[in-house]
Amino acid sequence: MNKTITMNIKVDNYTSRVLGVIKEKYGLKDKGEALDRFANLFGDDFVEREVKEDVIKDVIESCKKHIEKYGFRSTTLKDIRKSIE
DSSP states (O other): OOOOOOOOOOOOHHHHHHHHHHHHHTTOSSHHHHHHHHHHHHGGGTSOOOOOHHHHHHHHHHHHHHHHHHTTOOOOHHHHHHHHO
């Protein structure tokens, strides 16, 4: 599912230097790979990675079982407070 996207971007001098250091530190061939490495290191703080298909199937199955057992009834705020206390 990994696609490569071509970009033409402008960055400031500091960003270029940072990417250059990452490129050299990890032995990468260009600053594009350095940007990918940077995103892999820090991207999880901002964006979740794609969920695997088997995880989605497990969640759907779990929801189906819950609905079969409990139906679509709603829970009142009073019931929530009662279960917490």
